[in-house]
Amino acid sequence: MTVLTEHPAPGGAPAGGPGRPAEPPEPVGRPELLVDPALHATGDPHGIWRWMREHAPVHRHEEGDLPAFWSLTRYEDIRAVYRDPATFSSAHGVLLRPLALGEDPGAGQTLALTDPPRHKQLRGLMADWFSTRAVRGLEDFVRDAVRDALARAVERGTCDAVHDVAARISLYTIARIIGVPREDQEALFRWTDEAFLAHRSLAAHHGFMGYFIDLMDRRAAEPADDLLSSLVHGTVDGEPLTEEEILLNCENLVGATENGRLALAAGLLALLEHPAELARLRADRALLPAAGEEILRWTSSATHSMRTATRPVEIRGRRIEAGDRVVVWVPSGNRDEDVFPDPYRFDVGRTPNRHLALAAGEHFCIGSTLARAQLRLLLTEVLDTGIGLEPSGPAVRLRSIHVAGPESIPLRVTPPRRPRPAA
Numbered sequence: 530m531t532v533l534t535e536h537p538a539p540g541g542a543p544a545g546g547p548g549r550p551a552e553p554p555e556p557v558g559r560p561e562l563l564v565d566p567a568l569h570a571t572g573d574p575h576g577i578w579r580w581m582r583e584h585a586p587v588h589r590h591e592e593g594d595l596p597a598f599w600s601l602t603r604y605e606d607i608r609a610v611y612r613d614p615a616t617f618s619s620a621h622g623v624l625l626r627p628l629a630l631g632e633d634p635g636a637g638q639t640l641a642l643t644d645p646p647r648h649k650q651l652r653g654l655m656a657d658w659f660s661t662r663a664v665r666g667l668e669d670f671v672r673d674a675v676r677d678a679l680a681r682a683v684e685r686g687t688c689d690a691v692h693d694v695a696a697r698i699s700l701y702t703i704a705r706i707i708g709v710p711r712e713d714q715e716a717l718f719r720w721t722d723e724a725f726l727a728h729r730s731l732a733a734h735h736g737f738m739g740y741f742i743d744l745m746d747r748r749a750a751e752p753a754d755d756l757l758s759s760l761v762h763g764t765v766d767g768e769p770l771t772e773e774e775i776l777l778n779c780e781n782l783v784g785a786t787e788n789g790r791l792a793l794a795a796g797l798l799a800l801l802e803h804p805a806e807l808a809r810l811r812a813d814r815a816l817l818p819a820a821g822e823e824i825l826r827w828t829s830s831a832t833h834s835m836r837t838a839t840r841p842v843e844i845r846g847r848r849i850e851a852g853d854r855v856v857v858w859v860p861s862g863n864r865d866e867d868v869f870p871d872p873y874r875f876d877v878g879r880t881p882n883r884h885l886a887l888a889a890g891e892h893f894c895i896g897s898t899l900a901r902a903q904l905r906l907l908l909t910e911v912l913d914t915g916i917g918l919e920p921s922g923p924a925v926r927l928r929s930i931h932v933a934g935p936e937s938i939p940l941r942v943t944p945p946r947r948p949r950p951a952a
């Protein structure tokens with residue numbers, strides 16, 4: 530019986546499965562290539578990271594279009610940086626950004642780009658919307674989004690798993706949490722899709738920002754039971770947030786769902802590329818939680834996080850000065866052979882699996898429970914219905930140094946082998 534149609538990687542291409550090589554890749558001693566988006570689209574960043582973990586775990590990159598920065602590639606170093614926000618500040622940006630663009634407009638204003646103690650208060654305004662309880666309350670909504678997306682794909686007989694399935698599930702859910710009315714969610718989907726595909730900031734998207742200015746005004750006049758109202762009517766240090774802070778935080782939350790979509794889509798792809806693991810999961814559904822964690826580790830959709838050192842600090846004998854930028858390469862930490870036995874193996878039963886895909890410490894992904902639930906619900910639906918999903922062409926990887934994963938996964942879709950019982 531075919532569930533996801535079991536199929537090897539299309540065309541033997543590296544496809545969208547980040548870290549695709551079954552064998553550890555050949556060492557490549559050229560860390561400077563890491564800032565080239567083309568490497569992440571068509572090359573083998575894992576080969577470089579593997580070499581760096583062994584030979585240059587604390588590596589200095591000189592200034593070019595990007596500022597100078599330090600690269601960390603070992604699990605323990607990445608985790609330590611995440612867990613020490615006093616030494617490694619997020620307030621000047623958490624992503625590498627060309628010098629010509631200046632500082633990130635969200636610096637010091639969005640959740641991701643603030644330091645304690647302000648960060649804690651800001652997170653407090655949003656945390657309830659992402660709690661286990663809140664996510665449980667959203668499960669029916671997510672399941673419906675999954676079923677709608679799959680039903681449409683079946684109807685057409687084909688789909689792009691990124692655009693038609695994963696992106697929709699991810700975006701509709703955050704829209705609902707923020708408080709975007711159902712009738713506006715399609716427009717929001719269009720704007721985010723445009724921005725993500727063009728690798729442009731949502732903050733520069735006039736349609737998107739104009740819409741949120743209007744919605745913010747409406748929630749100021751009349752609060753509703755949604756996250757936007759919590760931001761509009763909440764306070765940090767006894768002061769209300771500025772309009773700019775509210776808007777940038779909405780943009781940050783919607784932007785963060787790019788990771789959500791990538792985890793879902795790359796998760797499907799990982800299973801298609803590993804038929805034996807798919808068969809294991811199908812035979813033993815108790816593996817689902819472990820499979821979800823392995824998908825997060827394997828796909829590691831957040832490629833890097835950046836921090837700025839607040840004081841001089843030494844790591845493995847290299848001195849990092851106050852003001853220096855430090856970049857942690859998350860997929861590298863998640864393949865660290867000192868922590869993960871057989872790290873280049875996709876193993877749906879892997880335990881323990883203390884990956885760093887969702888970061889660690891103060892800035893641990895606020896959407897983590899939601900992302901995990903979405904993954905579980907998507908996989909459950911696909912496995913339960915036995916819908917046939919089979920690659921109809923090579924998956925294409927994103928050209929980005931910020932997020933990793935598939936830009937598109939063309940699939941042929943065949944109807945479920947048995948209709949779902951009527952509710």
Ligand code: HEM
Nearest residue numbers: 623640641785788789792831834887888892894895896900
């Ligand atoms: C449901 C979708 C998601 C939403 C709404 C979301 C939202 C967020 C937000 C708002 C933050 C900042 C938290 C803070 O500073 O306190 C964050 C951090 C983070 N998220 Fe997520 N996220 C989602 C899914 C994911 C996924 C699937 C991944 C990776 C697999 C991911 C990886 C991360 C990482 C690495 C950080 C730390 C960033 C940093 O501080 O440098 N997120 N997320």
